[in-house]
Amino acid sequence: MSEINSQKEWRTAVTSNQDGKILIRGYNLDNLIGNKSYAEVCFLLLKGEMPTVNEAKMLDAIFVSCIDAGIATPSSVAARTVFSGGNSLNAAVAGGILTLGDAHGGAIEKSAKMFQDYIKGREDIKDEYIKETAKDMVDDALKNKKRLPGYGHKLHTVDPRTKRLLDVAGDLNFGGSYVNLAVAIADEFKVKKPERKLPLNVDGCIAAIISDMGFDYRLGKGFFIIARSCGLVGQVFEEWMREKPFRRLAPNLHEYDGMPERG
Ligand SMILES: CC(C)(COP(=O)(O)OP(=O)(O)OC[C@H]1O[C@@H](n2cnc3c(N)ncnc32)[C@H](O)[C@@H]1OP(=O)(O)O)[C@@H](O)C(=O)NCCC(=O)NCCS
Numbered sequence: 001m002s003e004i005n006s007q008k009e010w011r012t013a014v015t016s017n018q019d020g021k022i023l024i025r026g027y028n029l030d031n032l033i034g035n036k037s038y039a040e041v042c043f044l045l046l047k048g049e050m051p052t053v054n055e056a057k058m059l060d061a062i063f064v065s066c067i068d069a070g071i072a073t074p075s076s077v078a079a080r081t082v083f084s085g086g087n088s089l090n091a092a093v094a095g096g097i098l099t100l101g102d103a104h105g106g107a108i109e110k111s112a113k114m115f116q117d118y119i120k121g122r123e124d125i126k127d128e129y130i131k132e133t134a135k136d137m138v139d140d141a142l143k144n145k146k147r148l149p150g151y152g153h154k155l156h157t158v159d160p161r162t163k164r165l166l167d168v169a170g171d172l173n174f175g176g177s178y179v180n181l182a183v184a185i186a187d188e189f190k191v192k193k194p195e196r197k198l199p200l201n202v203d204g205c206i207a208a209i210i211s212d213m214g215f216d217y218r219l220g221k222g223f224f225i226i227a228r229s230c231g232l233v234g235q236v237f238e239e240w241m242r243e244k245p246f247r248r249l250a251p252n253l254h255e256y257d258g259m260p261e262r263g
Helices: 038-047 053-065 074-084 089-098 107-119 127-143 160-171 177-192 202-212 217-242
Strands: 015-018 021-024
Touching: 021 038, 038 053, 038 217, 053 160, 053 202, 053 217, 074 089, 074 217, 089 217, 107 127, 107 177, 107 202, 107 217, 127 177, 160 177, 160 202, 177 202, 202 217
Parallel strands: none
Antiparallel strands: 015 021
């Protein structure tokens, strides 16, 4: 047992590494290796307990859903560009991770906070109340020109990952009140602003599911980072293998629109 009253400056209850033994939340890493999946051990590390079969499957599905989304995303462009400037794989991947903000991947945190602010502690609320809440939230967003994190998409009018994740969540019994609220908000946007196309995006969907799984909203961005790191390693490695250093934007992709020569 760790010393709860320890006065040492650096303390942790995550992992101990003593006498040649590494214990993750008390589980010997030697016994986890080869017996537990990466998603299972991530759950253990982040939540402190071993997941149930369904929790492990759900977390794994979340990781798969945001592992990569192609070369054109801000994180992929940034990671490849940092590498192209002559930097290492780790610097390039870190550069990609730094792009993860409110508009890209990072919306999970804000979206989960929004859902948890409305429902936390009242997870058994009735469907009618969820619909009312969704209506109020959308009315308020439209009236005050607020962007609700977890809605809208640059490319998709229906985010295909969301549909699939919601199906998996339903099959694994994670379609609780947070998921219901997330879907009710998207439905309300459809009614109030059909022309705007504000679907529940993958960030919002993950935010609702992790809330139903009992995770703190502050871990939201962490799930995306864990999953997308693999995608970024793949993108940067491909850049390394295929491309010459020093990428520049092609002339047809940029222009100068400032003052003409004047001095
Ligand atoms: C993802 C996102 C950047 C895509 O933006 P976009 O398709 O280029 O949309 P625009 O920024 O042009 O916005 C179009 C209109 O929809 C509104 N809108 C866009 N996203 C909105 C949201 N999440 N909630 C409420 N209104 C939203 C804008 O205010 C704008 O309204 P206006 O025409 O009255 O000015 C945007 O929807 C957003 O900021 N979403 C919230 C953050 C998020 O969930 N990011 C994760 C993406 S996977």
